[in-house]
Amino acid sequence: MIKIKIRAKARRFIIPVPYAFLHLSIGILTSKRILVHVNRAIEKKAKKTFQIPSINREDLKPLLKELSEQRGLLLVETSLKDGTEVSIRL
Numbered sequence: 001m002i003k004i005k006i007r008a009k010a011r012r013f014i015i016p017v018p019y020a021f022l023h024l025s026i027g028i029l030t031s032k033r034i035l036v037h038v039n040r041a042i043e044k045k046a047k048k049t050f051q052i053p054s055i056n057r058e059d060l061k062p063l064l065k066e067l068s069e070q071r072g073l074l075l076v077e078t079s080l081k082d083g084t085e086v087s088i089r090l
Contacts, residue, residue: 007085019068026064030057 002022004015028034032054039051067090076088 001090003089005085005087005089007083009083019064022064022067026060027057030055030060 001019002017004013004017006013006015035052035054042050042052070090073090074087075090076086078087079085
């Protein structure tokens, strides 16, 4: 489970993101239908011929498997000048 911790002044938020949600979102983002809609939106708004290449879902499965094995790994830890802190940990 990925844990996102946000600390802003007197408030603290912890957002757990289960790996099942990551698998679901990878499945949606790599679908051909979503890719076609995203590329159309880019062409319409940007008026450029840039296209997002298709990514095979099978290529991303080893990445998700490895992430699930690296529990406790700190991915991001940052703080702003106003005291807001964000950390993302596996």
